Amino acid sequence: MSVNDPYKVLGINPNATDDEVKAAYREMARKYHPDNYTNNPLSELAQEKMQEINEAYDTIVRMRRQGGNSGSYTGAPGGNASSGNSRYYDIRNMINAGRVLDAEMLLDGVPAASRDAEWYFLKGSVLYKKGWLEDAYGHFNTACRMDPSNMEYRTAFNQMNQQRQTGGYRPVGNPNTGGCSGCDVCSGLICADCCCECFGGDLIPCC
């Protein structure tokens, strides 16, 4: 624990319920949100404060998860091994729990300078869930550029790319829709003929 008592940081007592912790955290996060400190000479202090709050909340959530009621916890679907000790642990959980707007607020609270590939991936996920498909695509793209080896980011990006190329519907007016056109039949026969000839036989005697 790098900071002092995390409950103190959030201004609550240790027997607070999970909802109270959450509420306190959101209230604090809103207060110190970077948007309130644009061009302010104290902006880096607000960022420090924000970081402290994030860490405190993260710590409380982790402590509570370890100390029982693990049954209700559902892990990140398809998440890789690194997500467990990710600095965005709580944000990932929020996204998985469907609390997209909360997660977005927290993500926006991360100072621009310390936004890494995972941040872009998570922000992309949030945007994607909101239906802001263009921005989501851009964020996934950035995440992949920053960390080309990460399969989680790559998968998300490829999936969106696939959607954008094909739209997921059947092509209209394409002669190949049926899966077997006249052309396919001919080339199939020619292939079969070649195979037969390899083994000494012949399917189409004229060629």
Add this chain to the structure above:
Amino acid sequence: MFGYVRIYKPDLKVAEYEHYQGIYCSLCKQLGKRYGFFARMTLSYDFTFLALFRMALDDRCTGFQKGRCLFNPLKKRTCCCDNDHIPFAADAATLLVYYKLKDNIADEGFWKSLPTRFLLPFAAHARKKAQKRQPELEEKIRDCMEKQAALEKAGTASIDAAAEPTAQMLSYLSAIAARDEKERRILERFGYCLGRWIYLIDAVDDLEKDLEEGSYNPYALSRGLKVGDTKALEETRRYSLFTLNACLAECLAAYNLLTIRRFDGILRNILEQGMPSVQKQVVAGWTNGIKKGEKDRSA
């Protein structure tokens, strides 16, 4: 903004086509019954889709019957029996058309908007009735239109932000039919992406016109288009297809999670073939084909 969500007729079964037409006819009749003769002019494919979609989710099926059509009195037509969904679609159509007309008047000059100004009192009268029947929906639509106007005034360059109000409104409109929490979530997502698609395809369709007139267009702004730059225009059109595809793919993904009781063939025909073919035409710039093909009545 209307008429993009349509069937792809060549691939529809005859029975499916009759069902579709039956719903179309019933909606037209319902509009006339509820809002007077002029309201029939607001009939469009989109609200036929709305009625169809709601009926597809319903547990009960009310069936079809034969009836006569005012516009084609010699031939007996298939018509769907009374249910809640057709009147709902009629209310929604009336409300949306009124706000669309008002929006057009605000956008256009005095002389150009004169014919629309003439129509507005009829639409306003109908809107009042519709508002009484669907007060919550009316509020949502009004809110959407206000947000849209504010976005356009601020010159928002983000495609996502520009599409948000329409997407939210459709999300609400779709989710009204939900019977449980799970279905509501799916319908909200479905409606959001459908609304996004409708808003964006309308923007692509109007791209050239907006550029010439200097009107608001999210594609023109986000890509920094200039009048006369045909190469950039083509590039933007190509790009727009990706944005539209993304919406459609999301729509389908949500649709596949729904429990559809009937009309699955027609709905899939619309989502997988009708909308892609409309999108292909719009992106290729055959706008005349779409806009002039909006003679819904001859369908």
